[in-house]
Amino acid sequence: MKRLIDISQRLDNQVAGWPGDTPFSYSLAWNKADSGSVNVGKIVMSIHTGTHIDAPFHFDDEGKRVIDLDPELYVGPARVVHVSVSQSIGIDDLKDVELEGVTRLLIRTGAWVDRQSFPQTIPHLEPDLAAYLAQYGVRLIGLDLPSVDVLDSKELPAHHGLTRHGIHILEGIVLEDVQPGDYELIALPLPLVEADGSPVRAVLREL
């Protein structure tokens, strides 16, 4: 068996979350000394912390919840590509990327350098990218960024555009040490029935 490469953001009480959103916290609801038997932890967090998937309900009241999403999307062949971008990611930035037969595309921008703090600005996906990727059969896009849109966007055009074209969203992956190429991705959401997204443990397996 080939080794697993962890591409997940570690979750501790210092992890950078969306400004104003629920901070991540892990604490003990009971400790062994008091309960006499066990440590029992609890976590409180925004779903959009660290490495996570968005369900369409995140930005569309009528959209699918996590439980409605096909787990097959989150397991299977994925291509990792490196792009160097500044303001945005468009068709031009991917012109040298072979997309034939790619169903899961993971993009390393390297733009979120200090993962301990939330970025001020990030490159966003340009509106015409979704249709372009969908032509090749892309069903999942993953980025090393906390969003696919401009951080203060209210309309979320990239989120909506991707969803309209059947492309699902994985955010906050850590691709620093990952070479471009083909891997197997495993990034399963929890079976959260009502949720607008889910944290995932995302890993790649070398083929």
Ligand SMILES: N[C@@H](CC(=O)c1ccccc1NC=O)C(=O)O
């Ligand atoms: N679209 C982002 C999350 C997002 O926009 C957000 C997350 C928490 C609190 C506020 C947010 N957006 C809006 O002002 C995401 O998918 O992770």
Ligand SMILES: [Zn+2]
């Ligand atoms: Zn999200």
Ligand SMILES: [Zn+2]
């Ligand atoms: Zn998102």
